[in-house]
Amino acid sequence: MTPLLAVEQVTKTYDMGGAPVHALRGVDLALHAGEVLLLLGPSGSGKTTLLSIMGCILQATSGKVIVGGRDVARAAERDLPAVRLRHFGFVFQGFNLFPALTAAENVEVALGLKGVRGRAARTAALEALAAVDLADKASALPANLSGGQKQRVAIARALAGDPSIILADEPTAALDSTSGQLVMDLLRSLASRHERAVVIVTHDSRTIRYADRIVAIEDGRLASTTEAVA
């Protein structure tokens, strides 16, 4: 089966005022439809860097990033928005909702980028919110939502464009355990029901049971891979 996404021998070296920081030192990883992949590792090990390179919001120093069969590692900056729009949905630790927009409007922004506007966007936004069990919060501003609710709106927003890959950086870190579980359940069901791949960066050991595969990263290298027993 061809992977949805593959990174091959990816390195990333940041320039810290002249001193090179080797955040990634040759990472190989393939992502398949329907799987939930957990990326575990200590602080500073390169998790966010890897996630950003996979999501095409950061350019690798060397190596290949193959999305939809095409290597985009060296693609021109102006070609990348289309790649991100088509393939990726991001979920952030800090939610990153637009504070001035209601829950439904937040989702509509993502739809708008896909060219869906007006009534069609409103209908699709309400459906997406219903899918995360927040139909009744459609016209609430983020400030009036709980952390768990905000993250569910963010997931609805990430899904609105119907991407094949969801990239989530510490999605439960800012949540209490009940909300965290709800969010993980949601991400889990996205993968199994819709043939998406979900990558979750986490510190949270409680999330391990949701994973199909756990990849440990240490000092910019993949240290071990564990397949979950179904």
Added chain:
Amino acid sequence: MASLARKNLFHDRVRFAVTLTGIVFSVVLATVQLGLFLGFTAATADVIDHSGADLWIVSTGATHLEGVTAFGEQQAFRAMATPGVARVEKRVVQFGQWKRPDGAQEGVLLVGFEPAGELGRPWNVVAGDVRALEQADTVFVDELYADKLGVTHLGQTAEIGGYRARVVGFTRGIRTFTTAPPVFTSFKNAQNYFGLREDQVLALLVSVTPGADVAAVQRALAALRDVDVHTTAEWSRRQQTYWMFGTGAGITVLIAAALGIIVGVVVVAQTIYAATVDHIREFGTLKAMGATNGFIYGVILQQALTSGALGYAAGMAIALAVATASQQGTTAILVPPWLALALFALTLGMCALASIVSINKVTRLDPAMVFKG
């Protein structure tokens, strides 16, 4: 895009109020300072611009109206004999000492003209008849400076250079750049006040016959010796240049205007920059969501230009109110349409520029910006 920009702006009312305040302040400051500069500049040449003459004949090398030296009136007869010349009228303009009815002294700018003539007459006359100036020792003063001159009503008597000066009329809104108020009198009276000989003049005002070419007449008059011949526009510009760029007072006004612009530009740029950077994480999120740079520029520019336009509208309204109120005083603030338009363009330009500078932060998106908790 439109609604995201608009809602971003109006969501945080306090932030928005701060942004608008910065822009309003800048627009008022720049408009008033530039308006003052234009007001002063116009005031220096008010009596030239309103003279109705086509050409001015003054002593050779004269740089400003108040600094001309006397020449003989035979030049007037020679000028009159030049083809294309319709009228030649004699003129005196000089600083003089005004002794108020209560005895206090004030400097004045005394303008002597020919009451029976057509050129260089006072305008905006609100009381009295210009022909009354044909009587000896009579003057017109401006209402704006009535207090300063200690004048409250017609018929009052002051002194100029030791001679009686009876107030027989008022004008309204004739200003000078210096602190010396304008006082109109007849050419003959002015000769007395300044102790000029009867055959001496300080300037000649010339009008050409209808249809005559002013430049051709000017060239013909150039044959006159020991005098310069300027068109009214040239002379006005020379006068303005002398006062605004050649004197300390003018330079002060010029510097104030320049500072007004600089401070205004800096405050607008800083305000818009801060307002944009405030939303930087949202723009980073948009980028991660697949928005093109063009889309993000659109949102940012729309936010900046909306703030700029609203701030400009409020600021210009205040500045125009101040300018209108200033018409009642001795210092006029002039806001011609071109100035209002230029400041509109400058405000929006600065808003666009400042927001684009902050956009650079987004287009080189640092993932840390969006992933931080």
